[in-house]
Amino acid sequence: MSGIFVVLQERDGRVSRASWEAIAAGQLLGSQLNQPVTAVVLGAATEALATEAAAKAIAQVVRVDHPLLAQYTADGFITALAQLIQSQSPAAMVLPHTYQVRDYAPALAARLGQVLISDVVAIGDGPTFTRQLLQGRLTGAYRPTGSGPCFISVQAGAFRADAVQAGAAEVTTFTPTIDTAQIRTQPGEPFRGAAQTVDLGSAQLIVAVGRGIKDADNLPLVQELATALGAEIAASRPICDNGWLPMERQVGSSGQTVSPKLYLAVGISGAIQHLVGMKGSQCIVAINKDPDAPIFEVADYGIAGDLFEVIPALTEAVKAAKQ
Amino acid sequence: MKIIVAIKQVPERDAQVRIDSSAKWIDESGLQWALNESDAYALEEALQQKEKNGGEVIVLTAGPERVGPTIREALAKGADRAIHIDCNDLASRDALGVARLLAAAAKQESPDLILTGLQSEDLGLGQTGVIVAELLGLPHATLILQVEKTETGIKVKRELEEGWFQSVELSTPAVLTIQSGGNKLRYATLMGIKKAKTKDVRRVTAAELAVDSTPVVVLERIALPQKQKTTQMLPGTPKEAAAALVEKLKFEARVL
Numbered sequence: 256m257s258g259i260f261v262v263l264q265e266r267d268g269r270v271s272r273a274s275w276e277a278i279a280a281g282q283l284l285g286s287q288l289n290q291p292v293t294a295v296v297l298g299a300a301t302e303a304l305a306t307e308a309a310a311k312a313i314a315q316v317v318r319v320d321h322p323l324l325a326q327y328t329a330d331g332f333i334t335a336l337a338q339l340i341q342s343q344s345p346a347a348m349v350l351p352h353t354y355q356v357r358d359y360a361p362a363l364a365a366r367l368g369q370v371l372i373s374d375v376v377a378i379g380d381g382p383t384f385t386r387q388l389l390q391g392r393l394t395g396a397y398r399p400t401g402s403g404p405c406f407i408s409v410q411a412g413a414f415r416a417d418a419v420q421a422g423a424a425e426v427t428t429f430t431p432t433i434d435t436a437q438i439r440t441q442p443g444e445p446f447r448g449a450a451q452t453v454d455l456g457s458a459q460l461i462v463a464v465g466r467g468i469k470d471a472d473n474l475p476l477v478q479e480l481a482t483a484l485g486a487e488i489a490a491s492r493p494i495c496d497n498g499w500l501p502m503e504r505q506v507g508s509s510g511q512t513v514s515p516k517l518y519l520a521v522g523i524s525g526a527i528q529h530l531v532g533m534k535g536s537q538c539i540v541a542i543n544k545d546p547d548a549p550i551f552e553v554a555d556y557g558i559a560g561d562l563f564e565v566i567p568a569l570t571e572a573v574k575a576a577k578q
Numbered sequence: 579m580k581i582i583v584a585i586k587q588v589p590e591r592d593a594q595v596r597i598d599s600s601a602k603w604i605d606e607s608g609l610q611w612a613l614n615e616s617d618a619y620a621l622e623e624a625l626q627q628k629e630k631n632g633g634e635v636i637v638l639t640a641g642p643e644r645v646g647p648t649i650r651e652a653l654a655k656g657a658d659r660a661i662h663i664d665c666n667d668l669a670s671r672d673a674l675g676v677a678r679l680l681a682a683a684a685k686q687e688s689p690d691l692i693l694t695g696l697q698s699e700d701l702g703l704g705q706t707g708v709i710v711a712e713l714l715g716l717p718h719a720t721l722i723l724q725v726e727k728t729e730t731g732i733k734v735k736r737e738l739e740e741g742w743f744q745s746v747e748l749s750t751p752a753v754l755t756i757q758s759g760g761n762k763l764r765y766a767t768l769m770g771i772k773k774a775k776t777k778d779v780r781r782v783t784a785a786e787l788a789v790d791s792t793p794v795v796v797l798e799r800i801a802l803p804q805k806q807k808t809t810q811m812l813p814g815t816p817k818e819a820a821a822a823l824v825e826k827l828k829f830e831a832r833v834l
Contacts, residue, residue, distance in 0.1 A: 370795040400796050572817075
């Protein structure tokens with residue numbers, strides 16, 4: 256077994272940022288295991304992506320090209336990648352932890368008798384792979400003990416895309432054998448949900464509310480603070496799941512990604528699905544009753560306290576400061 | 579449709595967790611437990627399918643004795659019966675090992691659909707459903723918000739990233755992992771709670787299922803996360819803390 260294979264994902268016709276981060280993780284693993292890094296692109300027309308990847312300091316780019324890979328299906332990707340792995344026996348497979356990867360990589364690993372170590376945030380000696388547990392309250396160090404290739408997917412933002420240097424890699428093509436009958440799902444074209452009327456991405460100040468608010472009837476409390484600040488109101492997923500605020504106000508991996516000057520998180524514990532959508536904010540304030548909540552790990556300022564007491568006091572203080 | 583819903587009991591969201599003396603898992607003594615949230619949405623979807631199309635809803639879970647109340651909760655909400663894979667060594671099995679248990683138990687029932695939540699709140703692996711599909715040789719779709727029965731199988735609404743969605747059609751039997759928020763969750767009624775007491779819970783031991791339990795991935799140790807930033811905690815009464823925060827935001831962070 257040799258080589259670290261990094262599977263790239265396309266976004267708007269280019270190699271996605273998460274994929275460059277996966278290459279950075281692959282290079283880190285490669286330097287530890289003294290193994291070269293190969294980038295893998297899948298699709299029906301992978302030339303452009305392969306050319307883009309080949310301009311980086313990696314050993315090789317493999318184009319896995321097949322007409323049945325034109326649109327993503329788990330069956331198509333698993334079949335093609337399993338054949339590639341069996342033919343080239345890499346030591347490790349590294350993937351970006353995207354929705355697409357979550358859809359097929361666990362089954363791909365299982366087909367080869369392996370287990371994907373998903374959502375990895377750090378690579379340590381051994382190698383060991385660190386991932387978050389209990390919604391970010393703890394971390395766990397995992398070690399692969401099997402004999403086959405190890406599979407890891409890396410969390411968005413955990414490795415630096417700009418760590419990948421320019422270079423010139425050789426491009427080869429691998430043609431998998433895929434039969435139409437092997438594709439058991441018919442995916443439709445992606446579509447947007449309700450028309451987006453709020454652009455949280457351009458908001459300078461955001462007050463975001465989470466589960467700690469307990470009930471929709473308590474939302475005006477947070478609304479008043481947002482009004483006093485002149486901020487947009489946003490929410491973590493459970494608030495939108497409950498229908499208390501529209502889905503378009505959701506920040507996180509399944510909602511919008513924001514980076515305002517001020518992000519004030521109220522009653523949000525800070526599960527990773529939320530943090531990925533806001534941790535790029537310039538200044539983060541967290542107000543939460545649990546001083547151990549993961550949100551405090553990314554916050555610049557924190558108040559550990561009852562939001563039902565803190566928020567009215569804060570609204571008053573903001574109003575007073577603006578007079 | 580005969581639907582199996584694979585559910586997991588997890589530590590309650592607000593539970594204070596402590597690392598145990600082995601540093602390999604949390605100290606479970608005195609912990610409060612709850613039904614994993616996305617599994618609750620999977621159960622809700624199954625119950626709604628049964629209401630629309632008829633059939634049977636069977637909950638399936640693996641775990642020690644303590645999962646009993648979580649099974650009863652699912653039965654009280656309307657599941658018809660349950661299968662409890664009795665095992666005390668879940669933590670030493672990897673995702674493939676746990677999926678093998680669930681797949682072996684599910685296979686005996688020949689269901690039309692297997693639903694599960696997209697990820698657990700404790701380990702957060704987000705893989706069990708997908709691996710079960712692979713082990714059973716069934717098609718699957720993940721992050722599902724809606725399920726609609728068609729002539730030949732099902733049509734599902736799948737969530738993509740950043741507010742995008744996609745329809746996917748697949749034949750049954752199939753495995754779906756359910757995203758939260760697709761439905762409104764129901765509460766158990768008093769009648770439901772009463773009925774649940776007499777519903778069938780079949781116990782099967784992990785040994786009886788005779789699956790390979792040798793892990794290929796091991797959780798070596800757990801730890802508290804390292805802080806990514808230095809957080810200034812603002813003490814005092816709510817009023818004092820609020821006043822201090824406004825000062826900081828105005829004159830230190832200069833964002834107001």
